[in-house]
Every structure is written in structure tokens, then in C-alpha cells.
Amino acid sequence: MTNDPLNLDESAEWSGLWWLPGAPDEQVPGVLRYEPEDGLVLSLIGTFEDRILSNLSPGMTVFHEGSRTWDVIHGAAEQREITLLGCVPNSSKRTIGARVKSPDKQIVVATTAIIGAHVSGEDDAAFSAAEVSVEDLGLWAASSAFEGFLGASDGRPDGTGSISVKPVETQSVVVDGTEFRLMHRHTLPFFDQRKGGTVGRMRDTAFVRAVPADPFSVSGARATARLVQDLIALATHRAAGVIWLRLEVAGTGLVSPGERPAPPRHADVLCSPSALGKHDGKAVDHHRVFFTCASLPFKEVVPRWCEAHGRLQAATNMxxxxxxxxxxxxxxxxxxxxxxxxxxxxxxxxxxKPFPADEFKAMRDAMLAQVPEEHRDRFRGSIRNDxxxxxxxxxxxxxxxxxxxxxxxxxxxxxxxxxxxxxxxxxxxxxxxxxxxxxxxxxxxxxxxxxxxxxxxxxxxxxxxxxxxxxxxxxxxxxxxxxxxxxxxxxxxx
Structure with a gap:
């Protein structure tokens, strides 16, 4: 099973069993599909009760207009726990009374999927860290695990060269109890044998890891991703899409005395961000970037951005x-x-203020004295010292x-x-x-x-x-x- 994060621009599918948190024994088989453009769709072979009904008396059930929605649906698929948030039934097909008996079917649309953990809702503080990759983050980081060398003889390239890998030192800074780390993750060399030749591949991914002082929820993780996304969008002067968002489940990866260290358990978040990142898209031209960590170091810009993002968020959003x-x-x-x-x-x-407060009050009172009493409230509201x-x-x-x-x-x-x-x-x-x-x-x-x-x-x-x-x-x-x-x-x- 791959340990790579799930890219938001790639399709995925999980077949498994699904249930409502309050009824874990009433499991329904189905397939969860994720498409970058269409989002999350759960196709069930069976149904959850989505009809709104009431029992007026024994043996008398009344069905009302509308349908139920579910804040949370849990699942187990492909050896992973899955939580679906913001679930709405899209269609339900029941076969009661049909000539040929067959399973009921139901289509459920979800806004968010957490692949790798069961949580009770958006605000369940179940995670200890968040990692986010955003378009052009590597360019903005102004660092890379790769170094390239071209051989030359007599000042001319001689056809030799090499690419070397050197781990990049993590940069970190603590802001209001949350540690932000600028990190790199690279793959090992891979040679892809093709019919027309051989391609050598390695990948270096820059990402930001946020570790708060206390566990946080998926909504908090999305806010962190948005913080990073907006910073890169400002720095590159273009929309910066989220490529992937991965969470670390709280309480995992802990080591007890005398025990071997266990790897932390991760959960991937699938949702529809404000901009969808293309993990293999062409990077922005460096001439179009306002600043990178070379001109404004990570340790300096992140605290300033955290403060400015909250105070100036309305303006930056616009x-x-x-x-x-x-x-x-x-x-x-x-x-x-x-x-x-x-x-x-x-x-x-x-x-x-254009006028000192005491002078403005005197001027306003003098003007209001000339206005008929029935119009004074309206006139007062139009006079502002701004x-x-x-x-x-x-x-x-x-x-x-x-x-x-x-x-x-x-x-x-x-x-x-x-x-x-x-x-x-x-x-x-x-x-x-x-x-x-x-x-x-x-x-x-x-x-x-x-x-x-x-x-x-x-x-x-x-x-x-x-x-x-x-x-x-x-x-x-x-x-x-x-x-x-x-x-x-x-x-x-x-």
C-alpha cells in the first residue's frame, strides 16, 4: 500500500462497508468514488433511511416532504477507515413490490472525505499535525534536494553530467503555539524502461507541516491549508491550487519505553478547495514571482503572514x-x-479622522439643529467623521x-x-x-x-x-x- 499522499487532481475509488455512527451494526456495501471535477459520490447497494417520517399511531406512518441528510458516514474500505462529512442523498431507488426482487440502491454526495480515520465530525480534534502541498510551493521555497552538474571540456559540454540528491534542512518557526516547518520529501531514483528509450526519474516535493500545541480538527487543518495557499498565491500573483492535504492522527507514532517506534498513522483529506492543484502542471515563470524565501526568509514571513492574514483577510481575499x-x-x-x-x-x-472629535461633534450638532426633528435621525446617520x-x-x-x-x-x-x-x-x-x-x-x-x-x-x-x-x-x-x-x-x- 503506497505511503504517498492522495493528490486532489487524481481519481480514486474505494469499495467497502458503510454505516451511520449511531448504528455501526447496520452496514451497507458500496463504492466511494472521487473525481477532481465532480467531487465525492458514494454508491450504495442498499440504503440508509433518508425519508422523513413520523408514527401518528401504531401501524400508521406518515411520510413528509424532503429527505434526511447526515453530518457523518463511517466506512471501512481498502484496509482503511474512512469518514465522509456533509452527506446528502442524491437519489434512492427502492424495489418494494417489484416483480423481480433486487437490492435497493442509493447515491450519496459528500463534501469531504477523510481517508484513514474515523472522526465524529468537522470539529473533532483528532489530529496532531497537518501537511499541505500547494502549487509552486517548491519555487517559493527557493530550495531543492537536487543538484545538477554538466561536464565540460575546453569550455564546452562534453555529454557527461550527474544529478545528485542532498537532503534539505528543515526550516521551522513557531507562531502562537503552532510550529510551521518547510520540508522536502524526495523519491529514490527510478528507471522507467520504455520501448524507445529509458527515462530516469526522481521527484522532490516541498510542503509545509503545521504542528499545533493541541490536537485540532479537519476544519482547523483546512484553515491551515488556506493560510499556506493564500501566502503562495500572494507571492506568485496567481491562483495557487492545493495539491494534497494530509493529517497525522493524534496519539499514533508514540513510543513507550522498551518498544520499537511505530510509524504515525496518516489520513488524507479529499475535498473541493477554492483552487484545485495540478501536481504535474508546469510551474510559474520565476520572473512572475513577487518574492521567495530567498528574498523574504521563511522564519520571517510566516509569523508576519499569520498576523496579517487575520487582520487584513477581507482585503487579501478580495x-x-x-x-x-x-x-x-x-x-x-x-x-x-x-x-x-x-x-x-x-x-x-x-x-x-478628518476633524478632531470635539470639533466634529460641535459641527454636527450645529447642522442637526437646522434640520426638522422628524428627519434628524436620518440626517445624523449620513454625517460621519470618516x-x-x-x-x-x-x-x-x-x-x-x-x-x-x-x-x-x-x-x-x-x-x-x-x-x-x-x-x-x-x-x-x-x-x-x-x-x-x-x-x-x-x-x-x-x-x-x-x-x-x-x-x-x-x-x-x-x-x-x-x-x-x-x-x-x-x-x-x-x-x-x-x-x-x-x-x-x-x-x-x-
Whole structure:
């Protein structure tokens, strides 16, 4: 039985027996199938009772509309314990009264499968560690177990060479009681004899292992996977899919005095993440990566990201959403990018009030005194001592490296004014008659870049690296070009 994690982009199947936790003796045979695009489907030869019924009196049963769902289904298949979570019957076929008696059939759809453990639910703290592999994590780690050497004679390759393997030292850091480890796992050399030749293979996989102080649940493990996934998505400026998620069952692998060490027991999680990782997909071009562990060490970036991810999560979610599921219409992207800028400004704690509190109160009271009493509550709610959108945009542009911002856009004032007007026109009038589509695209791209630069600044990315990103990253370089074309004032702002 292989010890490799189950990749989320590969199909799998388990034949076994299945039961509800409250009735372990009432087992039903069936097959669990996982397809990357379709998810988890359990095909039972037999049924769990999914009808909603009540007994009004002895011998009288009433069937109600709807069907039952099950939080948990347990199973035993292929020599492994399996837990299915979030189970909903898709179809049930009963043969009562049929001419030819045959087994009942039932199709159940599940949201999550834990292959290798029985748990009581999403929040059952049954695991002691989580390991997650995400697309382009190896590139971001800036380390590898492989080294390649090419032979040369007289300065020219002579056809000789070698690939060597050297274990990579684990990097670790503790954040709020959880230890995060950046690790590598590599296979031994394998020679695949083909009819047309021989292929030599080895695989080096980088992954993050999280070990909390106390056991945690599958929902906690998914949150950890999302933390890593979002960090890599930010660093690579693209959607980063989860390739696999493996848990270590708590209480396994322990060694008693005088006993031989037993290997820990693992459980693989199959679910539908926000982005599905392709384990054999082509890696992103290194020119398109904002930062790696070479420019921002693992021990430094992980604690900063853990803190920023919670505090700035709404803003980062909105910006990353433009990478995972970009809208087809520029208006949607405009609201998302500008909304992210507003939310980020609040999350950064630079929400300075335009007026001192005592002066604002005096001004508000004076204005309210001129308003008829029946309208005062409504009028009071519209008077707020908050920065305007334009104020927030100016503050974000001023907060990060000024040279990076200058390379991104030559006219901050024009950007702030045109962005504010576009958002207000769209929000209040439902259209943007004063902006061309090309200008709106430039506004979205520049605003997105400003948010990203602020998040990178919050993570401690050096100013020089921020300038390099704007100047060398293909997408930000294109953004700077459109900014010079569409966000430079030809005269007075119209």
C-alpha cells in the first residue's frame, strides 16, 4: 500500500462497508468514488433511511416532504477507515413490490472525505499535525534536494553530467503555539524502461507541516491549508491550487519505553478547495514571482503572514479573488479592487479622522439643529467623521515605497480622483459614463497593484524588491504602461 499522499487532481475509488455512527451494526456495501471535477459520490447497494417520517399511531406512518441528510458516514474500505462529512442523498431507488426482487440502491454526495480515520465530525480534534502541498510551493521555497552538474571540456559540454540528491534542512518557526516547518520529501531514483528509450526519474516535493500545541480538527487543518495557499498565491500573483492535504492522527507514532517506534498513522483529506492543484502542471515563470524565501526568509514571513492574514483577510481575499475567479465584466473588478483598498486602509489602522472629535461633534450638532426633528435621525446617520475614498487612496499610495509607486504611476492625484469618480458613478448611478473601458481597466490594475504593494510592505518586503517588482514583473510593468497612458492628467480633471 503506497505511503504517498492522495493528490486532489487524481481519481480514486474505494469499495467497502458503510454505516451511520449511531448504528455501526447496520452496514451497507458500496463504492466511494472521487473525481477532481465532480467531487465525492458514494454508491450504495442498499440504503440508509433518508425519508422523513413520523408514527401518528401504531401501524400508521406518515411520510413528509424532503429527505434526511447526515453530518457523518463511517466506512471501512481498502484496509482503511474512512469518514465522509456533509452527506446528502442524491437519489434512492427502492424495489418494494417489484416483480423481480433486487437490492435497493442509493447515491450519496459528500463534501469531504477523510481517508484513514474515523472522526465524529468537522470539529473533532483528532489530529496532531497537518501537511499541505500547494502549487509552486517548491519555487517559493527557493530550495531543492537536487543538484545538477554538466561536464565540460575546453569550455564546452562534453555529454557527461550527474544529478545528485542532498537532503534539505528543515526550516521551522513557531507562531502562537503552532510550529510551521518547510520540508522536502524526495523519491529514490527510478528507471522507467520504455520501448524507445529509458527515462530516469526522481521527484522532490516541498510542503509545509503545521504542528499545533493541541490536537485540532479537519476544519482547523483546512484553515491551515488556506493560510499556506493564500501566502503562495500572494507571492506568485496567481491562483495557487492545493495539491494534497494530509493529517497525522493524534496519539499514533508514540513510543513507550522498551518498544520499537511505530510509524504515525496518516489520513488524507479529499475535498473541493477554492483552487484545485495540478501536481504535474508546469510551474510559474520565476520572473512572475513577487518574492521567495530567498528574498523574504521563511522564519520571517510566516509569523508576519499569520498576523496579517487575520487582520487584513477581507482585503487579501478580495484581491486574491481577482486571481482565483476574475469577473468577466470590468465593473465587477472595479468594485472589488476599490473595495479591497478601502477595507485594507481600515485594517492597517491608519483610519485618521478628518476633524478632531470635539470639533466634529460641535459641527454636527450645529447642522442637526437646522434640520426638522422628524428627519434628524436620518440626517445624523449620513454625517460621519470618516476619510473619503480619495483620502484612503492617497494614504495607501503614500504608505508604501514612494519610488515603487512613482514607477507604477506618474500621477497619484489623477489616479485617486478618477478612481473615486468611477466608483461613485457606478455605485450611485449604476454606470460610468465619464470613463472608457480602457481607463477602467487601468484603474482596476493600478488599484490592485497599490493594494498588493501595501500588503508586501506589511510583510516586510524590502523597498528595493518592491521597485524591482514594478519594473520587472510582466503584469505590473504592463500596468505601469497603461497608467502612463490613461491616468495622467491632460489638464484639469473633467
Amino acid at each position: 484581491i486574491l479573488g481577482l486571481r482565483y475567479a476574475p469577473a468577466r465584466y470590468v465593473e465587477n473588478n472595479l468594485l472589488t479592487a476599490v473595495g479591497a483598498a478601502e477595507v485594507l486602509h481600515r485594517g492597517l489602522g491608519i483610519d485618521e 476619510p473619503t475614498l480619495r483620502d484612503r487612496l492617497y494614504a495607501l499610495a503614500a504608505r508604501t515605497d514612494r519610488d515603487a509607486i512613482a514607477r507604477l504611476m506618474p500621477d497619484v492625484d489623477r489616479w485617486a480622483r478618477r478612481t473615486t469618480r468611477a466608483r461613485n458613478d457606478l455605485a450611485h448611478e449604476g454606470r460610468t459614463p465619464n470613463h472608457s473601458v480602457d481607463e477602467l481597466i487601468a484603474i482596476v490594475d493600478v488599484t490592485t497593484a497599490v493594494v498588493i504593494l501595501n500588503v508586501l510592505h506589511e510583510l516586510g518586503l524590502p523597498a528595493e524588491r518592491q521597485r524591482q517588482i514594478v519594473q520587472e514583473h510582466p503584469q505590473l510593468r504592463a500596468t505601469a504602461s497603461t497608467a502612463r497612458k490613461w491616468l495622467v492628467a491632460p489638464g484639469a480633471d473633467s
